[in-house]
Amino acid sequence: MDILKGIKGAPDWLPPDARTFNHVETAFLEAARLGGYERIRTPVFEPTEVFARGVGESTDVVQKEMYTFDDKGGRSITLRPEGTAGVIRAALEAGVPRSGSLPVKWAYAGEFFRYERPQAGRQRQFNQVGIEALGATDPVLDAEVVLLGWEALLRTGLRDLTLRMNTLGDRVDRPAYHERLNAYLDRFADDLPPDVADRRHLNPMRAFDSKAPGVPEIMAGAPLLSDHVSSEAKEFHEEVCRLLEAEGVPLTHDPQLVRGLDYYTRTTFEYQALGLGAQNAVGGGGRYDGLAEDLGWPEPFPGVGWALGIDRTVLALGDQVAPPPRAEVFVVAVDPSLESVAFALVAELRRAGIPADQSFGGRRMKAQLKLADRSGARLAVMLGPDEVARDVVTVRDLATGEQREVARAEVVAAVASG
Ligand code: AMP
Numbered sequence: 001m002d003i004l005k006g007i008k009g010a011p012d013w014l015p016p017d018a019r020t021f022n023h024v025e026t027a028f029l030e031a032a033r034l035g036g037y038e039r040i041r042t043p044v045f046e047p048t049e050v051f052a053r054g055v056g057e058s059t060d061v062v063q064k065e066m067y068t069f070d071d072k073g074g075r076s077i078t079l080r081p082e083g084t085a086g087v088i089r090a091a092l093e094a095g096v097p098r099s100g101s102l103p104v105k106w107a108y109a110g111e112f113f114r115y116e117r118p119q120a121g122r123q124r125q126f127n128q129v130g131i132e133a134l135g136a137t138d139p140v141l142d143a144e145v146v147l148l149g150w151e152a153l154l155r156t157g158l159r160d161l162t163l164r165m166n167t168l169g170d171r172v173d174r175p176a177y178h179e180r181l182n183a184y185l186d187r188f189a190d191d192l193p194p195d196v197a198d199r200r201h202l203n204p205m206r207a208f209d210s211k212a213p214g215v216p217e218i219m220a221g222a223p224l225l226s227d228h229v230s231s232e233a234k235e236f237h238e239e240v241c242r243l244l245e246a247e248g249v250p251l252t253h254d255p256q257l258v259r260g261l262d263y264y265t266r267t268t269f270e271y272q273a274l275g276l277g278a279q280n281a282v283g284g285g286g287r288y289d290g291l292a293e294d295l296g297w298p299e300p301f302p303g304v305g306w307a308l309g310i311d312r313t314v315l316a317l318g319d320q321v322a323p324p325p326r327a328e329v330f331v332v333a334v335d336p337s338l339e340s341v342a343f344a345l346v347a348e349l350r351r352a353g354i355p356a357d358q359s360f361g362g363r364r365m366k367a368q369l370k371l372a373d374r375s376g377a378r379l380a381v382m383l384g385p386d387e388v389a390r391d392v393v394t395v396r397d398l399a400t401g402e403q404r405e406v407a408r409a410e411v412v413a414a415v416a417s418g
Contacts, residue, residue, distance in 0.1 A: 007124065007125075008118055008124070009116070009118035009123045009124030009125065010123065010124055010125040011123055011125070011311070015326075016323060017314065019323030019324065019326075020314050020317060020321060020323050021127075021310060021311075021314050022323075023156065023321060023323050023324070024156045024310050024313045024314055024317070025109055025127070025129060025310055027152060027155040027156040027157075028109070028129035028152045028155075028156070028308050028310070029107060029109060029129055030152075030155060031148050031149075031151050031152030031155050032107035032129065032131045032148065032152065033107070034148075035105065035131070035144065035148045036105050037105040037106060037107035037131045037132075037133075037148075038105065038106055038107065039106075039107050039108065039109070040087070040090070040106045040107070040108055041108065041110070042080075042083075042086045042087055042089075042090045042108065043080075043086070044079060044080055044110065044111060044113075045077050045078060045079050045080065046077070046078060046080060046085070046086050046089065047075065047076065047077065047078075048066070048068050048076040048077065048078040049076075050078075050085050050086060050089045050295065051066060051078050051080070051081060051082075051085050053085075053294045053295060054084070054085025054088065054089070054263060054291060054294055054295055055081065055082060055085055055261050055262060055263065056203065056261060056262025056263060057202055057262075058199050058202035058203035058206050058262055059206065059260055059261055059262055060206075060209065060260055061081045061082065061114060061260060061261065063195075063199075064115070065081060065114040065115045065116055066078045066079075066081055066113075066114070066115065067079040067081075067113045067114075067115060079112075079113035080112055080113065081112060081113060081114045082112060082128075082261065082307065083108055083110075083112065083128060083130040083132075083307055084130070084132060084261075084263070084288065084291070084303075084305060084307070085263075085291070085295070087106060087108060087130075087132050087305075088132070088134070088288075088291050088292055088295055088301075088303065089295055091104065091106075091134055091292075091301075092292060092295060092296070092297050092301070096134060096135070097134075097135060097292070097297065097299075097301045102134065102135030102136055103133045103134055103135045103136040103141060104133070104134045104135055105131070105132075105133050105134075106131065106132050106134070107129065107130065107131045107132075108129070108130050108131075108132075109127070109128070109129040109130075110127065110128070111125055111126070111127055112125070112126055112127070112128055113125055114126075119279070120277070120279065120315065121276060121277075121278075121279030121280075121311070121312045121315055122279050123311060126309060126310075126311045126312075127309070127310040127311055128283075128307040128308060128309055128310065129152070129307070129308050129310065130285075130305060130306060130307035130308070131145065131148065131149075131305050131306060132303055132304075132305035133145055133303065133304050133305060134301065134302075134303040135301060135302065135303070136302065137287075137289065137302045139236050139237075139239035139240045139243065140239075140243065141304060142236075142240045142266070142267045142287060142304050143239075143240050143243035143244055143247075145285065145304050145305060145306060146163070146165075146240070146244055146249070146267070146269055146285075146306070147243075147244060147247055147249060148306075149269075149271060149283055149285065149306045149308060150163060150244075150249050150271065152308060153271055153273075153282060153283065153308065153313065156313055156317060156321070157317060157320055157321040158273060158282075158313060158316055158317055158320070160273065160274040160275060161271055161272065161273055161274070161282075162250070162252060162271070162272045162274065163244075163249060163250065163251045163252065163269060163270075163271055163272075164251070164252050164253075164254040164257050164269065164270045164272065165237075165240075165241060165244075165251050165252070165253060165254065165257070165267070165268070165269045166225075166226060166253065166254050166255055166256075166257040166258070166268045166269070167225075167226055167229055167233055167234065167236070167237035167266050167267060167268070168225055168226075168229075168258065168264050168265055168266060168268050168286070169225055169226070169228065169229030169230060169233045169265065169266065170229070170230060170232075170233055170265055170266065170289070171265060171289075171290050172230070173225070173228060173229045173230055173233065174225075176228065177223070177225050177228045178203070178204055178205070180223050180228065181200075181204040181205065181207075181222060181223055182200060182201075182204050184221075184222050184223055185200055185204055185207060185218075185222075188218045191214055191218065192207075192215070192218070193210070193212040193213075193214075193215065195210070195212075196210050196212065196215055203262060205225070205258050206258075206260075207219055207222070208222075208256055208257075208258045209258065209259075209260050219256065224255040224256070225255075225258075226255045227255075233266055236266060236267075237266065237267065240267055241253075251269075254270075257269075257270060259284055259286060263288040263290065263291040263294065264286040264287065264288055265286075265287050265288060265289045265290055266286070266287040266289065267286050267287045267304060268284075268285075268286035268287075269284060269285060269286060269306070270283070270284035271283045271284060271308070273312070273313070273316035275316065276312065276315065276316050279312060281309075281312070282308060282309055282312050282313050282316060283306055283307060283308030283309055283313075284306060284307070285304070285305050285306025285307060286304065286305075286306075287302065287303070287304040288302075288303050288304070288305075289302040289303070291303065324376075325355070325375060325376025325377060325378075326355070326357065326375045326376055326377075327355045327356055327357035327375040327376065327377045328354055328355045328356065328377055328378050328379065328415075329349055329354055329355070329356045329357075329377055329378070329379045329380075329381055329415055330356070330357055330358065330359075330368075330371065330372035330375050330377040330379070330380050330381070330398075331345050331346050331349070331356060331357070331358040331380075331381045331382075331383065332358070332359070332365060332368045332369060332372060332380050332381065332382045332383065333358070333359070333365075333368070333383050334365050334382055334383060334384035334385070334387075335384060335385055336362040336363065336364070338383050338384070338385070338388065339358070339359075339360070339362065341383055341388060342358045342383055343358065345381065345383065345393070345411065346358045348411070348412060349411070349412060349415065352412045352416065354412070354415055354416065357375055357377070359371050365382075372398060373398060377398060378397070378398060378399070379395055379396065379397060379398060379415060380395075380396045380398055381393050381394070381395055381396075381411060381415070382394040382395075382396060387405075391407065391408045391409075392405050392406065392407055392408055393405070393406055393408055393411055394406075395411075395414060395415065
């Protein structure tokens with residue numbers, strides 16, 4: 001029989017990479033927590049319409065990349081390709097727009113699914129941490145969101161980051177701009193690949209996403225939305241950028257940045273990690289003041305947020321961060337028959353909040369010390385028959401080899417103080 005394999009593009013995260021993964025996820029969530037963003041959980045699948053209407057019919061995500069199937073009740077279901085549409089769906093269903101204390105600030109973490117061509121940094125199942133601030137339109141809030149994302153990435157230890165920013169104006173600015181952009185694209189009608197040509201009638205801005213041969217060159221001369229937004233949207237954007245620059249965030253203005261999802265209005269941004277090659281976007285986001293209405297809410301309900309990719313951040317970090325060790329203290333039973341005595345000491349250490357481990361299966365002391373080294377532990381606590389009889393242990397510093405004897409009752413205190 002063949003050994004079964006997993007699905008292409010759906011990676012397994014195993015140690016030691018899984019440790020870096022957890023380190024990144026924790027750093028992102030910690031930045032969100034410091035900003036007052038409370039962790040929520042929404043389902044990994046939603047009615048297909050949530051994404052079709054939320055993310056937008058013109059996008060690659062909806063047209064080509066969704067995992068969509070009919071469930072046994074004949075409903076069309078889609079595995080979430082991104083987080084925002086589902087979070088807003090949940091907020092509207094819970095009546096959040098009518099709650100008193102806005103903005104509501106939420107954070108999420110989890111798995112997302114896109115049927116893309118798997119390559120380094122691009123998978124079919126990937127992981128994001130995201131935040132959403134719902135119910136307020138204020139440049140200070142946009143600046144808070146962008147800054148928290150920047151600091152979340154720095155918190156992982158990642159350096160060499162850039163931040164690209166743009167404004168997409170308000171939806172009322174769009175029809176006139178779409179007309180202009182379509183008039184420009186008419187001049188190249190014969191050179192546009194079929195998917196760009198088809199989509200431009202739904203949303204010509206999607207042409208900025210296309211990397212098809214010749215398209216970026218055409219788009220380099222295209223009229224820019226940022227030149228056609230209202231003065232109010234422009235001032236809003238300038239204030240967001242001013243606040244970020246005052247915090248020392250080195251941002252770059254990128255008037256071609258539209259991002260691949262239809263729901264963005266005003267602020268859009270992307271964090272990039274230098275050295276990642278083609279897939280260098282580690283996260284991005286923006287404001288989406290029209291999304292709630294797309295999902296059926298009767299009046300505008302604004303929001304702004306980001307999603308940071310865990311997988312790509314892990315890739316960008318490489319071995320730059322030393323993930324935390326599995327154990328701090330490894331209890332070694334000098335005589336394998338003392339494994340059960342070690343068990344009680346390990347339990348005591350763990351209860352005191354000290355990550356501790358021991359060996360199993362009756363190994364010799366030398367093999368146990370090897371395991372202790374591999375676990376990354378700082379200290380080995382050794383128990384021999386003589387020590388047990390005298391009610392003491394030997395504490396060995398695994399880096400220096402230094403040893404000292406400690407009374408059994410004092411082990412936790414001795415270990416905690418180094
Ligand atoms: P998006 O939801 O497209 O705005 O993407 C936000 C972030 O999620 C990106 O910057 C990536 O870090 C990550 N991401 C998106 N799609 C993938 C994918 N297919 N594989 C790995 N990471 C992804």
